[in-house]
Amino acid sequence: MKLQVESELEYALSGDADILLQIEVAGLSDQSLAHSTLDIGEGSAGVRIAGEDQIGERMWLRRSTRLTAHYRADAEVTRPADDCTNLRQTPVSDLPAHAVKYLMGSRYCDFTRFQSFVQDEFGHLSGGARIQAMRGWIERKFLYTPGSSSAATTAVDTFVSRRGICRDYAHVLIAFSRAAAIPARMVSVYALGVDPQDFHAVVEVYLEGGWHLVDPTGMAPVDGIAKIGVGRDAADVSFLTVYGAATLERQEVRVSRTE
Incomplete structure (x- = not known):
């Protein structure tokens, strides 16, 4: 299935803040990216690090007054639609x-x-x-x-x-x-x-x-x-972690099928 995904984040910051951002689709064997762009607004470029279990990437950002991020991607998901009902438990x-x-x-x-x-x-x-x-x-x-x-x-x-x-x-x-x-x-x-x-x-x-x-x-x-x-839970995989004070101004996510 081919998907188009888009997310937009706007946060006001109360002074210097270190930000860990993870909003990009991961490149994996059962999903691929045809096109992706990430605009992180004005400020220093981000530093990329691997996500948990080497799945996806996170980005460190340093901002003082505002955080803006706009991500857009075209992805193709190739995993089957079947469920796990008949699978055995691994000892x-x-x-x-x-x-x-x-x-x-x-x-x-x-x-x-x-x-x-x-x-x-x-x-x-x-x-x-x-x-x-x-x-x-x-x-x-x-x-x-x-x-x-x-x-x-x-x-x-x-x-x-x-x-x-x-x-x-x-x-x-x-x-x-x-x-x-x-x-x-x-x-x-x-x-x-x-x-x-x-x-x-x-x-x-x-x-x-x-x-x-x-x-x-x-x-x-x-x-x-x-x-x-x-x-392990939401603490490990938050799309946005801010080390500082931040106030949400706008956040939108859009996902649609393109075929």
């Missing part, structure tokens, strides 16, 4: 080194709080079938409510309130998956079907020797997702 003793950290607890995903619930509710299933059952449970039980959570909201908070946005849905599925001894990580993406449109958060789970995308909100098709970066 933890067979996991490769890069997947092991995604079994562990992280800032927003304390999986130990969910182990009993996951066993009681989904223990009769395994592997991809368990992942899909957990994904479906989250979509049915939670109410997608913009403004209902904050940067401090954890998977436990969302589980209790039963409402949140894509970031919160992803944190709960990650915690559920790790409670079932299935490595899971957050993925920042551009995606078709997201309403309201914004930077979207989904989950990748490690099954049968590979990573597989799952959207716990149910909004985005797997073949309509362009990955930006990955991490």
Whole structure:
């Protein structure tokens, strides 16, 4: 599937600030870029560094009064649209080194709080079938409510309130998956079907020797997702991290199919 993605950011800054920006589509084996441009406005050029697990790139910027960034890209996603239902769980003793950290607890995903619930509710299933059952449970039980959570909201908070946005849905599925001894990580993406449109958060789970995308909100098709970066949770894969004081003035994301 061919996608056109565009994002525009405008922030006011209260003095000097170091900024870590990650809004560009990653070049990967299952998605490629035909064209991309990033305009970071006036100021010093950015310094590029690799994203987590060498997926995508981040950019360090130094700004004093304003941050503006305009990104546009044409991407082709070649991954199949099938789900992971029939995939087997990889025994933890067979996991490769890069997947092991995604079994562990992280800032927003304390999986130990969910182990009993996951066993009681989904223990009769395994592997991809368990992942899909957990994904479906989250979509049915939670109410997608913009403004209902904050940067401090954890998977436990969302589980209790039963409402949140894509970031919160992803944190709960990650915690559920790790409670079932299935490595899971957050993925920042551009995606078709997201309403309201914004930077979207989904989950990748490690099954049968590979990573597989799952959207716990149910909004985005797997073949309509362009990955930006990955991490243990939202703390690792934020599209914008500001070391200083910043005020949002405007932010827009647009994703469309071009064929």
